[in-house]
Amino acid sequence: MNLTQDSPAAKVECNACPVLCQITEGRAGACDRYANQNGLLVRVDPVVLLRRDSNPASLEASPLQPRTALTPIQASAPSSASSFTSAERGVFVTGVGSSTTYPDYKPAPFIVASRSREVDLVTVVTEGIFSYCSLKIKIDTDRYLGPEQAAVRCRGEIVGHVTTAEYGSQMLSLGGVHHLTGGSKKEGRVTVELMEALGNQRAQEVSIDGGSKVVLQAGRAPIVNGVPEARMRVGCGSAAIGIFAQQWQGLCDEVVVVDDHITGVLSEHQAGKCLDIAPTGIRVRGRKSTPGRYFQVANPGTGWGGTDIDDPLSILEAWNPKFATPGLRLLMTSTTGEHASWYVLDEELIPRPETMPAAVREVVDRIGENCEPSRVSVLFLGGAGGSLRAGVTDNPILLTRAIQKSLVQVTCGGAPVFIWPGGGITLMVDVTRMPMGSFGTVPTPAIVAPIEFTLRLDDYRALGGHMAYVRTVEDTIEHGAWHSDGAPTRVRWESPPPGLNPWPLDDPSFSRLRP
Numbered sequence: 001m002n003l004t005q006d007s008p009a010a011k012v013e014c015n016a017c018p019v020l021c022q023i024t025e026g027r028a029g030a031c032d033r034y035a036n037q038n039g040l041l042v043r044v045d046p047v048v049l050l051r052r053d054s055n056p057a058s059l060e061a062s063p064l065q066p067r068t069a070l071t072p073i074q075a076s077a078p079s080s081a082s083s084f085t086s087a088e089r090g091v092f093v094t095g096v097g098s099s100t101t102y103p104d105y106k107p108a109p110f111i112v113a114s115r116s117r118e119v120d121l122v123t124v125v126t127e128g129i130f131s132y133c134s135l136k137i138k139i140d141t142d143r144y145l146g147p148e149q150a151a152v153r154c155r156g157e158i159v160g161h162v163t164t165a166e167y168g169s170q171m172l173s174l175g176g177v178h179h180l181t182g183g184s185k186k187e188g189r190v191t192v193e194l195m196e197a198l199g200n201q202r203a204q205e206v207s208i209d210g211g212s213k214v215v216l217q218a219g220r221a222p223i224v225n226g227v228p229e230a231r232m233r234v235g236c237g238s239a240a241i242g243i244f245a246q247q248w249q250g251l252c253d254e255v256v257v258v259d260d261h262i263t264g265v266l267s268e269h270q271a272g273k274c275l276d277i278a279p280t281g282i283r284v285r286g287r288k289s290t291p292g293r294y295f296q297v298a299n300p301g302t303g304w305g306g307t308d309i310d311d312p313l314s315i316l317e318a319w320n321p322k323f324a325t326p327g328l329r330l331l332m333t334s335t336t337g338e339h340a341s342w343y344v345l346d347e348e349l350i351p352r353p354e355t356m357p358a359a360v361r362e363v364v365d366r367i368g369e370n371c372e373p374s375r376v377s378v379l380f381l382g383g384a385g386g387s388l389r390a391g392v393t394d395n396p397i398l399l400t401r402a403i404q405k406s407l408v409q410v411t412c413g414g415a416p417v418f419i420w421p422g423g424g425i426t427l428m429v430d431v432t433r434m435p436m437g438s439f440g441t442v443p444t445p446a447i448v449a450p451i452e453f454t455l456r457l458d459d460y461r462a463l464g465g466h467m468a469y470v471r472t473v474e475d476t477i478e479h480g481a482w483h484s485d486g487a488p489t490r491v492r493w494e495s496p497p498p499g500l501n502p503w504p505l506d507d508p509s510f511s512r513l514r515p
């Protein structure tokens with residue numbers, strides 16, 4: 001890293017982001033990511049190295065040494081298997097803690113040669129500084145969180161908005177460049193802090209204008225207005241009727257599955273028709289969509305099926321005496337089975353609550369059994385199509401094109417990413433598949449996140465890669481980032497989350513990495 005040691009000698013300047021902190025000896029810079037250690041600028045956090053299945057004990061016993069000489073592999077020389085022994089044993093250098101290329105004309109801090117399945121590979125490793133980035137949050141709940149487009153606030157600042165509801169989930173979009181840089185300084189600071197916390201899988205509370213307060217934490221159940229959510233619904237009300245119609249046949253005369261989106265009515269639904277279930281004379285409030293499927297039976301809320309009702313009978317009108325008969329058996333349930341009541345019509349055709357028969361309870365319990373645990377999913381969405389590409393190649397468009405042609409595998413902390421079609425390098429990654437502590441911030445404000453580009457060594461050469469900086473894994477581990485100028489670098493060994501991520505150098509979905 002092109003770090004200058006200024007006078008007075010006790011301060012060093014960090015140029016790892018545009019803030020250009022002057023850091024006093026023994027102190028850290030504004031982001032707490034760099035510090036002045038005995039007059040040397042050091043990256044405070046360790047570089048995270050992934051190990052596959054072998055025990056790299058000998059490597060752990062060899063802490064990074066101050067750089068004596070950069071030992072790039074010879075770009076033009078044929079590589080030999082002996083150069084890649086560590087990679088063969090399963091070592092992957094991630095961007096977590098790797099430091100960055102800012103102000104961007106520099107090659108990435110780690111450009112690591114390796115060998116997998118007898119293919120020579122190179123992985124370009126850096127920490128990206130993302131100004132254009134956001135979090136897409138999926139919250140598995142039927143409970144009403146707030147109107148679409150409503151502002152989402154953290155500590156009073158607007159940090160995002162409610163976006164479309166999806167199947168069994170409510171979606172939020174948090175962060176984004178307009179909240180990071182387009183509002184007040186405080187809005188930007190709160191936004192970046194929220195994003196960093198959620199990205200690093202810590203709990204954060206947000207409030208939605210005209211809606212609920214929600215505690216979000218990646219991989220955990222959401223807490224809506226102080227109540228932890230347990231179940232993600234089995235499906236909409238119509239789907240629940242379709243799934244369980246046969247199991248209700250003979251046990252109930254009528255079933256209503258209450259749902260804020262589509263409330264299902266067994267006797268009118270096609271599933272009921274196919275099973276010859278007789279009309280019951282039930283009348284349901286709301287807008288009839290198709291037979292047995294009703295929209296807007298109530299207002300959205302945190303009651304039955306994501307509606308605002310506590311009494312399910314409130315969505316029913318008087319029964320049609322032409323079809324309804326005293327003694328008719330009615331089950332009303334929510335889409336998760338958490339709410340369920342059993343009624344029998346009296347002589348006046350009024351539903352009277354009674355004890356639910358065990359056989360009916362069994363089917364209701366099966367609804368619950370078919371619900372998945374409710375959880376919060378946090379996806380980081382970032383634009384890597386900017387200046388960080390210069391750390392990979394002198395001609396950045398070649399990297400973009402290579403990614404679009406699937407010549408490059410992009411990972412974030414070793415986790416697979418989804419690359420959006422179209423221009424640029426817009427990626428999305430599940431933060432729970434990344435190493436803990438993957439995200440940082442800088443006060444510009446922006447998010448710091450790891451990114452790695454893995455491709456064949458000959459493809460890297462062809463796209464104008466920084467071949468003089470390609471080093472073996474051993475050299476990388478021994479000396480740290482090429483620009484560390486002798487500053488010590490620490491490493492942290494991790495294993496990829498078991499069963500979650502493919503090994504980054506051996507991803508079966510990426511055919512270019514295979515022989």
Ligand code: SF4
Nearest residue numbers: 014017020021029031
């Ligand atoms: S905020 Fe951090 S990265 Fe930026 S100059 Fe200061 S210490 Fe360096």
